[in-house]
Amino acid sequence: MTEVLNREFSRKALVKGGGAMFVGLAFAGVAQATNYPTEVSPLHTGLNPGPLDLNQLDSFLAIHADNTASVYSGRVDLGQGTPTGLLMIIGEELDMDLSQLTFIPSDTNVTPDTGVTVGSSSIVQAGPRMRAAGAYAKQALLGMAATQLGVLVSGLSVSGGVVSGGGKTVTYGQLIGGKVFNVAMAAQTLNPAVAPAKNPNNYKLVRTSPPRLDVPDKVTGSYTYVHNIRLPGMVHARLVRPRGQGAYGTGVKVLSIDESSIKHLAGARVVRKGNFVAVVAPREYDAIQAAAQLKVKYEDNPILPGSGNIVQQLRAQDAAGKTANTATITGNPDSAVKAAAAVLTQTYQYDYQMHGPIGPCCGVASVGPSNALVITNTQGTFRLRTFMANALNMPERQIRIQYVEGSSAFGHCESDDAAAAAALTSQLLGGTPVRLQFMRWDDHGWDNYGPQGLWDVKAAIDSTGKIVAYDNAVWAMSGTNAGETTTEIAGAGPLTNLGTASGNAGPTAYSVANRRGVGKSVPVLNGGYLKTAPLRSPSSPNNFPAEQMIDELAFAAKMDPFAFRILNSGSTRTTEALQSLAVVANWKPRVAASNLQKGNIVRGRGMALANPGGVVADIEVNKKTGKIRVLHLTGVQDVGLAISPGLVENQMTGSLIQTASRALFEGIHYTKSAVTSTDWVTYPIMRFKDHPSVTIAVFQRTDQIPTGAGEPLVPGTPAAIANAFFDATGVRIRQVPMTPGRVRATLKAAGIT
DSSP states (O other): OHHHHTSOOOHHHHOOOOOOEEOOBOGGGOBOOTTOOSOOOGGGSSOOOSOOOTTBGGGTEEEOTTSOEEEOOSOOOSSSOHHHHHHHHHHHHHTOOGGGEEEOOOBTTTSOOOOOSOTTOIIIIIHHHHHHHHHHHHHHHHHHHHHHHTOOGGGOEEETTEEEETTEEEEHHHHHTTSOOOOBOSOSOOOTTSTTSOOGGGOSSTTSOOOOSSHHHHHHTOOOOGGGEEOTTOEEEEEOOOSSOOSTTTOOOEEEEEGGGGTTSTTOEEEEETTEEEEEESSHHHHHHHHHHOEEEEOOOOOSOOTTSHHHHHHHHHHTTOSEEEEEEESOHHHHHHTOSEEEEEEEEEOOBOOOOSSOOEEEEEEOSSOEEEEEOOSOHHHHHHHHHHHHTOOGGGEEEEEOOOSOOSBSOSHHHHHHHHHHHHHHTTSOOEEEEOOHHHHHHTOOBBOOEEEEEEEEEOTTSOEEEEEEEEEEOOSOOSSOHHHHHHTOSOOOOOOOOOOOOSOTTBOOSSEEEEEEEOOOTTTTOOOBOOBSSTTGGGHHHHHHHHHHHHHHTTOOHHHHHHHTBOSHHHHHHHHHHHHHTTOOOOOTTSSOOOSSEEEEEEEEEOSSEEEEEEEEEETTTOOEEEEEEEEEEEOSSOSOHHHHHHHHHHHHHHHHHHHHTOOOOBOSSOBOOOSTTTSOOOOGGGOOEEEEEEEOOTTSOOOOOSSTTTTHHHHHHHHHHHHHHSOOOOEESOOHHHHHHHHHHTTOO
């Protein structure tokens, strides 16, 4: 097996087969909803431009005559298995099997607006709505069954949607199939054990780990992605932009276009609005060739610092008074530092990183004068609808957004931009349906990157090892973008300065009486920075300096890193998570870097808190090549009540491996004019041959409400690897990514060659 995993496969060898899906046009040129059952309640016909009433049970659930049900959560599946988890919650309350339930993809004409699928929020925010819908529906159904069977509600039982009592049975489908409940829910959300919801002690489905419902079709290649969607009369489109973006605010300025350069390509034509340029053709290959061969000249705006000079720019702008500082202070950190037994001052750095979906983003749109259909893998259909209304200058109620899964990427990647580009192109063509897919350089070079960061940290301990002060200065951008690149380039939307940084006063999981956090907001708009947006666990870079500084303080106190964290833990829950991590990882207490090995290849072990949970990294360092190899990652996560431990384990494994890749390989390169990381060579990611083994454990807490599972381990991984590097070499590395070049330079600066 190892031999197979270490092989590199070609794209041609892997990409075999595939399917296509055709969506028929219905009323007023708007496509019918995809993957929906033929039998729906009157609320879910697709004729209502929504949003549906969040107080009404029928907005979330439809029972069919065949004793199955359709569930309308308003959330989307970005690859994390959310539908399975949400169906488990409502199925538990209804006492129905998963096989009886169908998850309906988010659609502004069909599903309620329960918010955007971000920040590990689906189980946390949509889950209580599903629990409420299931509990109130069961309450209503039992009332109907009691009347029909002539049995008191207390004498009824339910299994698989079949109500039994008095020796008789009736199905949910027989009670209400195809009809509406017309029930206003007393509460829009319910937590476990809050009446009429079940007590976790009575769960039969929740807390188990059934197979994910989406995986079989994905494995067999029959699953439909947005890339597979085809509309009648549709043309294919590609963007025409420079290969990499420049500084945010400079956009693209087209100086000239030679449209005759693509006249030899059958049916190819240029579509333009302002500086937005696309090409379309009946055949996708011709659209690709047209984008590659169209001769366009652009204005150059060389105001970026270049990827090696951003720290100097951050500090220079701060010294010149161009940053806006926001401070939060608790206690008196200056006095505490003066009285401390040991004081450490360090600087840490984190590079821009990209979302990088393996399959480039894609959008399909049909935009007529009075209605529009947009199909994409957006994180929020209603949020995108509002954005589209502004971009297309149309009323929201004339726009329908349908979610169809695409290549997933945690955080706000370019899926909405692909949708905007497809919609604008269709509108400029007078309503011709358009399928617009990005090329790799579009996705890489024009991503909404995860923000870079710079931290100056001062922290102090007393003679017992207690942290007495933590002083943190943060240069960073908020991870929130103002709009999509398409509208920026087309001149269809205002630009916003995105440079907000909060006064982050350091790691909150630890008990520290004296803290100061200074957020230094940088002038992003036309200030020489790249456009940014949330990347998986947007605040996680803050944990890289925090958990390294905690480790450095432990070393200064001559304490085991685990014991130091327990000593300074700020809550019982943090302590319990750390204790679980130590057991699962078989942690052996000792001071870090106290057993340095000789030779060229050395090994080390490091830990980091990722509250509520933690990560232990076992690594190998080749001091000659500078390569860090992550051998094993151990993760423990406290998610409160785990709806499906198996789904949580999937997320934990993905978090560890993806973030190990970000820690070691991933960083954006750019010149003064543009991003140069435009493919998988110039932006490398972890390959199968570098894949670490993983051990994970879910810390089940039935006494706590569910919390998010998609992000908590992300913050701990880079710091755990960096702390393991110190344990192996006795040298600190304080910049992500920890590339071989940086490792060699760090070791050389420490006198190790």
